[in-house]
Amino acid sequence: MRMLQFFYVFKATGPMMVMIYEMMIKVGSWLAITMVFICSYAIASESVLHPNSEINWKLLYHFPRKAYWQLHGELLLDEIEGGQDCTNQPALYNNYTQPRCPSPLGQYFVPVLLGIYMLATNVLLVNLLIAIFSNTVNRIDSNNMKHIMHRRFKLLLEFKQSPYFPPPLNVISALYFIVCWSKRRLIQQVPSEKRPGSTI
Numbered sequence: 001m002r003m004l005q006f007f008y009v010f011k012a013t014g015p016m017m018v019m020i021y022e023m024m025i026k027v028g029s030w031l032a033i034t035m036v037f038i039c040s041y042a043i044a045s046e047s048v049l050h051p052n053s054e055i056n057w058k059l060l061y062h063f064p065r066k067a068y069w070q071l072h073g074e075l076l077l078d079e080i081e082g083g084q085d086c087t088n089q090p091a092l093y094n095n096y097t098q099p100r101c102p103s104p105l106g107q108y109f110v111p112v113l114l115g116i117y118m119l120a121t122n123v124l125l126v127n128l129l130i131a132i133f134s135n136t137v138n139r140i141d142s143n144n145m146k147h148i149m150h151r152r153f154k155l156l157l158e159f160k161q162s163p164y165f166p167p168p169l170n171v172i173s174a175l176y177f178i179v180c181w182s183k184r185r186l187i188q189q190v191p192s193e194k195r196p197g198s199t200i
Helices: 002-009 014-049 057-071 077-081 104-142 144-161 167-189
Strands: none
Touching: 002 014, 002 144, 014 057, 014 077, 014 104, 014 144, 057 104, 077 104, 104 144
16 A cells, blocks of 8 residues: 555555545545445345344345445346245245245235336436536546645655664664754853854
8 A cells, every 4th residue: 555655656546546545535425325225225124124023233244245246237126026836934045045925915016116226326426426426526626736746745744754774773763863963962061152163
């Protein structure tokens, strides 16, 4: 990760690094909003498809998984409509060895709910994220020289203040700085007419 800071100082890659950093912050805000949609759809669809499910850790892992992958286009319609290998025996579907058969109401209601969910997430939220990214790119591209010069200055300042030796030997440079600082302090305390080499 430390190597990435060298990309900041170049004209071609510097703005890209700033864009990536700002986009990651924007993705965090976008994910918080998207998680509300994912959890709402996951709870609603699971409660209609499989009523009276026993709440356990496996269920808490599996029910948002389906909603998350549906956001990316993996619709998993076999689980919603019920495939040939589904079962209604709790001993089998509680261990997730075989999928549970959906309820008759869920087979008709959840595809409609899935359509509304896909419209809200794929059309609205994903396009909102693309628009946010586009705005970030345009804003940084218009000020790219300012960003490059700022990062270049920060990098030079960091290297100027960093010790000359690697961590086990940096005690030497620390001692050198202490000696130089003490010498400067002593020289400042001596009046100017008593300093060696001063002219009257």
